Structure formats: structure tokens, C-alpha cells
Amino acid sequence: xxxxxxxxxxxxxxxxxxxxxxxxxxxxxxxxxxxxxxxxxxxxxxxxxxxxxxxxxxxxxxxxxxxxxxxxxxxxxxxxxxxxxxxxxxxxxxxxxxxxxxxxxxxxxxxxxxxxxxxxxxxxxxxxxxxxxxxxxxxxxxxxxxxxxxxxxxxxxxxxxxxxxxxx
Numbered sequence: 824x825x826x827x828x829x830x831x832x833x834x835x836x837x838x839x840x841x842x843x844x845x846x847x848x849x850x851x852x853x854x855x856x857x858x859x860x861x862x863x864x865x866x867x868x869x870x871x872x873x874x875x876x877x878x879x880x881x882x883x884x885x886x887x888x889x890x891x892x893x894x895x896x897x898x899x900x901x902x903x904x905x906x907x908x909x910x911x912x913x914x915x916x917x918x919x920x921x922x923x924x925x926x927x928x929x930x931x932x933x934x935x936x937x938x939x940x941x942x943x944x945x946x947x948x949x950x951x952x953x954x955x956x957x958x959x960x961x962x963x964x965x966x967x968x969x970x971x972x973x974x975x976x977x978x979x980x981x982x983x984x985x986x987x988x989x990x991x
């Protein structure tokens with residue numbers, strides 16, 4: 824079974840030949856784009872439907888795609904709102920100490936003393952660093968993803984060890 828990775832969402836039609844613009848969730852799309860031959864779209868009326876890529880371009884405003892079989896603006900409009908997925912094996916390997924968000928989501932966050940802070944439910948970028956949202960049944964805690972707070976990530980045990988700064 825193929826494992827998929829969500830790289831963005833189609834937000835609008837681009838141009839008169841059926842192109843689309845996607846909001847990208849990638850921080851370094853240039854490492855993925857040259858190897859990418861197709862994307863899969865998931866949304867209303869589509870479940871991981873494969874679309875070969877005719878053209879692709881990364882710009883400051885997002886990811887611009889022209890997909891095979893999408894030849895006019897009305898066909899492109901039907902794709903707005905779809906999630907853009909790629910097979911996980913197309914992702915570039917990361918450097919030591921770097922993680923894909925998908926790896927971290929669902930991991931348990933624990934203090935260095937072993938106190939559970941809940942599971943990482945979501946992650947969002949702030950410009951300077953990411954923020955991990957940890958949730959338990961009755962509490963939500965925001966953890967800055969900086970070296971002083973995130974002390975260790977155990978991929979095998981699915982545990983993130985943190986050192987809470989004063990006030991958190």
C-alpha cells in the first residue's frame with residue numbers, strides 16, 4: 824500500500840489553460856519538484872486520483888501546476904479545495920535533527936521528568952520556528968519547536984522529550 828504525504832491544497836485556477844495554484848506546505852519544494860511526475864488529489868468526488876504533471880513551477884505565492892486532463896478553467900475550478908498528495912517515497916531525506924510534520928503528529932510529548940503533556944495534534948509555522956500543539960482530554964499546550972524546548976525526538980518510541988520553559 825502506498826503511503827501518501829500532503830504537500831498542499833489547491834486554492835484557485837491559474838491562467839486560461841487549466842492551470843491551478845496550490846498553497847504549499849513545503850518549506851523546500853525545490854528539492855521535491857524536479858522528481859515529481861504526478862500528484863494525487865483528494866477532495867469532493869475524488870479519492871487519491873492521480874494526475875500526471877505537464878508543468879510545475881514554484882513561486883513565492885505558491886505552487887503552480889498544469890495537470891494532464893485538466894485543459895480549461897472550468898475543469899481546473901472543479902479541483903479547487905482538493906488536497907495535493909504525493910507518495911511518501913518521493914520526499915527527500917532530511918538532515919539529522921529534522922523531521923517531517925507527519926512524523927511528529929500523534930507523538931506523545933513528555934517532560935524530561937516523564938510527565939505526559941499529551942499528543943502532538945498539529946503543527947504550525949510562525950516564521951522563526953514551528954509550534955507544536957499538544958493536547959490532552961482537557962488541555963492544550965503550545966510548545967515552540969526550538970532546541971531549548973524540544974530536547975529529543977524518539978521516532979521508534981514515538982515520544983518527544985521537552986524541557987518546559989518558565990511559564991509553560
